[in-house]
Amino acid sequence: MELPTPESIKKRRMKLGLTQSALAEKANVSQPLIARIESGDVDPRLSTLRSIINALDEMEKCKVTAKDLMTSQIISLSPEDTVDKAVKLMEKYGFSQLPVIEKGVPIGSISESILVQAMGSEDISRISTSKVKQYMDESFPAVSPRTDMGTVSHLLESYHAVLVMELGKVVGVITKYDIMRLLK
Structure with a gap:
């Protein structure tokens, strides 16, 4: 078995987005000890090193990414599609919003919500036949x-x-529902 270097421990911790304190808590050691190990000031006992490596391994298994959460089927609209088409797609798939691509x-x-706001001040029949681009909001973050x-x-x-x-290509979409599915 090859023992990890102080640099490799720090690199793994950083890759996971963990602070020294968070790693210390998971490994049941002190944060100053993690700092000293990562700086190379101290050679830890094998049992301490094992606790740190086990904590890092466990955190890597638990890390959930956008790829794990996303829905790959992207239902989207063109800016030239009608609002009627947007409403039909939302109804068919049970979405309350759609990206415009x-x-x-x-x-x-x-x-x-954008369409309901418009319905409060505009003719409903005109909204239905209008282009999506007339009621478009900002793009979702990527x-x-x-x-x-x-x-x-x-x-x-x-x-x-x-x-x-x-x-440069949309490969998935994530909504609050996708996050909530993790609770099942």
Whole structure:
């Protein structure tokens, strides 16, 4: 068995987005000890090293990423589609919002709340035949498939959905429902 170096421990911890304190808590050691090990000031006992490595291994298994959360089937609209089509898609799939994508690039979004607001001040029959681009809101934020669940959750506090993009292409979408499925 090859023993990890102080640099490899620090690199693994950083990759997981853990603080020294969080790693120390998981490994049942003190934060100053983690700091001293990572700086190379101290050679830990084998049992201490084993606790740290086990904690890192466990955290790597538990790390949930955008790729784990996303729905790969992307139901989207073009800015030239009608609002009627948007409503039918929302109804069919049970969504309250949809991304608007043009030539593979997200350019906006449309949601039930935007349409309900419009219905309060405009002729309903005119809204139905209007183009999506007339009622479009800003695009949903985009993340890479490797983005951690904490970042995605934070974005979902302010947005209806988060798009997952890889190599400039939308490969998935995440909504609050997708996060909630983890509770099952």
